[in-house]
Amino acid sequence: MALRNTRRALIEIALASGSDAGRTISDPAHRVVLADLARSSNMSVPLESMRDRSVLLLTGPQLPTVTALMALDGVASRLLIGLPGLQQADLSQVMADGEVDVVLRDDALASQLHVDAEAPYKRDVDTEWVLFTSGTTGAPKLVSHTLPSLTGPLDDGLRVGPAPVWATFYDVRRYGGLQILLRSLLNGGSMVLSDASESVGDFLGRAGKSGVTHISGTPSHWRRALMSGAASHLSPRYVRLSGEIADQAILDNLKASFPRAEVAHAFASTEAGVGFDVRDGYAGFPASYIGVAGGPVELKVEDGTLRIRSARTALRYLGASRRLADDRGFVDTGDMVERRDDRYYFLGRREGVINVGGQKVYPEEVEAVLNRDPAVRMSRVWARRNPIVGAVVAADVVLREPWVDFDQMRESLLRTCRETLAAHKVPVTLRAVPELDMAASGKLKRRDE
Amino acid sequence: MQSSVRATILDQIKLVAEQQSRLLMPLNDSLPLLDSGLDSLCIAILVANLEDELGLDPFGTGNNVSIPKTLGEFVALYQNGAA
Numbered sequence: 168m169a170l171r172n173t174r175r176a177l178i179e180i181a182l183a184s185g186s187d188a189g190r191t192i193s194d195p196a197h198r199v200v201l202a203d204l205a206r207s208s209n210m211s212v213p214l215e216s217m218r219d220r221s222v223l224l225l226t227g228p229q230l231p232t233v234t235a236l237m238a239l240d241g242v243a244s245r246l247l248i249g250l251p252g253l254q255q256a257d258l259s260q261v262m263a264d265g266e267v268d269v270v271l272r273d274d275a276l277a278s279q280l281h282v283d284a285e286a287p288y289k290r291d292v293d294t295e296w297v298l299f300t301s302g303t304t305g306a307p308k309l310v311s312h313t314l315p316s317l318t319g320p321l322d323d324g325l326r327v328g329p330a331p332v333w334a335t336f337y338d339v340r341r342y343g344g345l346q347i348l349l350r351s352l353l354n355g356g357s358m359v360l361s362d363a364s365e366s367v368g369d370f371l372g373r374a375g376k377s378g379v380t381h382i383s384g385t386p387s388h389w390r391r392a393l394m395s396g397a398a399s400h401l402s403p404r405y406v407r408l409s410g411e412i413a414d415q416a417i418l419d420n421l422k423a424s425f426p427r428a429e430v431a432h433a434f435a436s437t438e439a440g441v442g443f444d445v446r447d448g449y450a451g452f453p454a455s456y457i458g459v460a461g462g463p464v465e466l467k468v469e470d471g472t473l474r475i476r477s478a479r480t481a482l483r484y485l486g487a488s489r490r491l492a493d494d495r496g497f498v499d500t501g502d503m504v505e506r507r508d509d510r511y512y513f514l515g516r517r518e519g520v521i522n523v524g525g526q527k528v529y530p531e532e533v534e535a536v537l538n539r540d541p542a543v544r545m546s547r548v549w550a551r552r553n554p555i556v557g558a559v560v561a562a563d564v565v566l567r568e569p570w571v572d573f574d575q576m577r578e579s580l581l582r583t584c585r586e587t588l589a590a591h592k593v594p595v596t597l598r599a600v601p602e603l604d605m606a607a608s609g610k611l612k613r614r615d616e
Numbered sequence: 617m618q619s620s621v622r623a624t625i626l627d628q629i630k631l632v633a634e635q636q637s638r639l640l641m642p643l644n645d646s647l648p649l650l651d652s653g654l655d656s657l658c659i660a661i662l663v664a665n666l667e668d669e670l671g672l673d674p675f676g677t678g679n680n681v682s683i684p685k686t687l688g689e690f691v692a693l694y695q696n697g698a699a
Contacts, residue, residue, distance in 0.1 A: 367650070391656050393683040396648060419680060524656060554675030555660040581635075590636060591657050595664045 176241030176290035177314060177352065178204055185355030189330070192351075194230045194360040195373065197278040201357075205287060207280035209234040210271065214288055217243050220268040223261065224276070225249035229339050229360045231276035233348065240314065241290025247297040247309065248340045251363070260306035264486025265297060297485060298342055300437040301527060309485035310437045318349050319463065319479035320441035327381060328404060331356035334374045336384030336392070338363070342437040343409050347383050356381075368397040375400030383407035386417045387524040387556050394555075398424050407444070408432040411522055411557055412513040415450045422448060438491055439498040440479030442466060451512040465497075472517055473500045515550065523591040524556030533560060533594065536587050540580055542567055547603045551596055561596035565603055573599045621670065621698050622691050628665050632658050645688030652687065672697040 175183075182205060190201040199209075208214055209231060222243045224232045232248065239246055247265045261267070296317060299307040333351035337344030339360060351358035359377045361370050371392060374382065382403050384392070389408060392398050406421050406428045413432035421430045433444035434452070442464055445452045457466050464477040474497040481498075483491050492498045503514035521528040530548035537546040544565045551561035564580070566573070577597050584593040604612040626643060633640045633653060640653040649659060667673045674681055674697040684690040 387656070390683060391650075394656070394659075394685060395650050396685040416675070416680060420683060423682065524660070551664060553660045553664060554673075555656055555663055559657075559660050559664055585635070595661050596668070 174293060174315060176294075178237045178240065179290065181237070181352040184353050190355070190357050192230065192233055192358045192360065193377065194228055194278070195362050195365055195369070196228075197230055199230065199234055199278075199280060201352075203280055204234070204237050206282060207286070208238050208283040209277045209280050210238060211275045211277070212269075212271070213285065214238055214242060214283065215285060217269065219244045219292060221245040221247070221266050223247040223249050223265060223267045223270045225251075225253065225270055226273045226276055227251050228273075228278065228362060230278050231273060232340060233358075233360070234278075234280070235271060235276050237352075240294045240296075241292055242288060243294055244292055245295040245297060248299065248345070250299050250307070250338070250340055253299075253307070257306035260486075261299075261309065264306070264309050266485075298340075298345070298437050298481075300342075308487065310491075311482045311485055313482070316440060316479050316481065317345065318353060319477070320346060320435070321350055321353055322463070323441075323444065325405070327354050327356065329355075331381050331404075332359065332377055332379045333357070334359035334361070334377070334379040334382045336361055336367075336370070336382075336388035337410070342440075343383070343385075343435060346435070346441065347381075347407075350381070366395075367391050368395045371395065371397035371400045379403060381405040381407070383409065385410040385525050386413050387411060389417055389421060390555060391524075393420055393424060401425070403428045406430045409435055410525060412515070413450055416554070418448055418450060434473070434500075434502075436498075436500055436502075438481050439475040439500050440477060440481070442473070442475045442477075442500070449510070451507075451510040454506055454509050454511055457511065467497065468504055468506075468511070469497075469499075471503050471505075471514075473502050473504050473511075474498065475500060519550070521548070521550040521558050521560055523558055523560065526589075526591050528560055528592045533562060533584070533588060533592055536584055537562060537564055537580060537594075540583060542571065542576055543580070545603055548594065556591075559595040560592060561598075562594040563598050563600040563603060565601070566599055569599070569601065621695050624669055625662075625666065625691055625694060628662055628669065629654065632662050632665065636661070643687060645686060645691070647687045648685055649687060649690055666694065670694065670698065 186202050188200055188202055192199045217239055220243050224235050226232045296312045298310045300310055301307055333347050333356050335344045335347040339345050339348040348358055359374050359379055380403055386408050403425055406425055418430055431444045431446045433441055435441040443456055457468060467474045476497045481491055501517045503517050504511045505514050519530055533548040534546045537543050544567045546562055546564040548560060548562045550558040553559045636658050638653045672694055674693045684693055
């Protein structure tokens with residue numbers, strides 16, 4: 168049963184942070200005035216019918232979901248923030264894990280508002296917020312948060328100045344993007360949403376016209392933005408990177424492109440929440456961040472990975488027996504770090520997921536395709552560092568008959584890969600090697616050296 | 617050397633476009649890279665192939681280069697590396 172009266176609803180906090188008519192949330196096609204949300208709705212169903220329900224929001228564009236989140240926080244018992252592209256086959260798992268009562272899709276959620284005669288509503292339900300994160304196979308994992316756990320990182324001392332306009336390359340239905348949306352709502356600002364069908368140039372042009380002052384994205388987003396030449400449309404006060412390792416080159420390039428801006432990079436995950444941000448302009452983070460007790464976030468390094476304990480971490484996975492944190496409340500981020508002098512640097516994901524410009528590639532999936540060829544005995548897929556998208560896929564194969572002409576076979580293997588895998592999963596480098604090392608566990612050694 | 621670097625880059629652009637089923641715009645120095653028909657994955661593949669073909673990685677760590685916007689800037693980056 169949902170708890171009552173433990174906090175104010177999102178819409179109330181948002182309007183209290185500034186209620187002038189200039190505050191908007193916009194996408195390429197629509198603009199919602201924040202103040203109108205107090206007496207309007209974008210839903211074709213009565214809001215009251217959602218009371219104490221578990222509601223899955225599943226829309227193409229972001230704006231209808233954002234507007235529904237504002238309307239439903241404090242009314243629904245649970246809001247599941249669905250991502251577009253959820254496979255039909257995974258929907259039933261999501262419905263079961265999330266104990267979903269209602270699915271609201273584009274046909275029930277408009278981009279525009281209509282005046283709601285029933286408003287204002289009593290928003291006294293302590294709504295659970297559920298984010299999706301991709302698992303190794305099949306259905307997405309459902310990560311349970313609360314509004315306080317999601318807004319906890321906003322208390323980080325960042326001074327935004329008057330009338331901030333926020334934007335993010337992220338889809339705000341993902342953790343990194345949601346952080347930016349919440350910042351815009353809770354510190355008196357406006358929000359410019361990205362759109363999957365819009366080019367980076369068009370998005371930046373629109374952001375520039377909207378007077379964006381604060382903007383975030385992954386390092387890959389930013390590399391693409393700088394390549395587009397459209398970054399000159401912007402003169403932000405604050406530029407934020409998260410979601411991938413921010414190397415020194417991208418930090419320096421951003422600082423050079425936006426001399427007026429503070430360039431910060433943040434570490435966060437859907438499960439662990441925001442761990443910290445780094446504002447000194449350097450890659451990695453100061454070693455002094457580790458092991459400090461008593462603050463809002465406690466960090467430690469164990470077995471080479473970063474662990475986080477804080478009130479910003481998620482509560483649990485829905486429907487899964489798997490635990491999210493250890494007995495003492497630390498979330499293992501799975502991100503490998505290494506200390507060099509007075510700083511820690513990120514090495515990559517422990518389990519070796521290859522991050523091609525923000526798109527995940529599981530090595531095993533590509534290996535399976537290669538291994539299917541009768542000429543291949545075994546294969547190892549690895550991340551080849553790449554300055555444009557962070558990493559591309561590379562593969563080593565051990566041939567059954569090492570004396571055959573590999574040039575011809577390479578073409579045939581790559582053709583198979585192109586036919587069966589998404590473009591970013593097809594190996595860019597494919598080599599024949601005499602053997603592949605195995606670890607004591609009998610598993611393929613994945614890390615080099 | 618300079619002209620062969622350019623020729624290799626143009627050959628690789630055509631090869632990547634063909635493999636990724638991309639329609640290429642007519643290539644000239646003022647063409648913005650992202651308007652060439654190649655997306656960022658294609659450009660990532662191109663950079664990897666050029667490292668293999670030319671032994672050059674002008675974006676590598678330590679080389680603090682600004683990101684090229686046009687084909688001309690891109691070619692120049694490799695020509696400077698080869699010089």
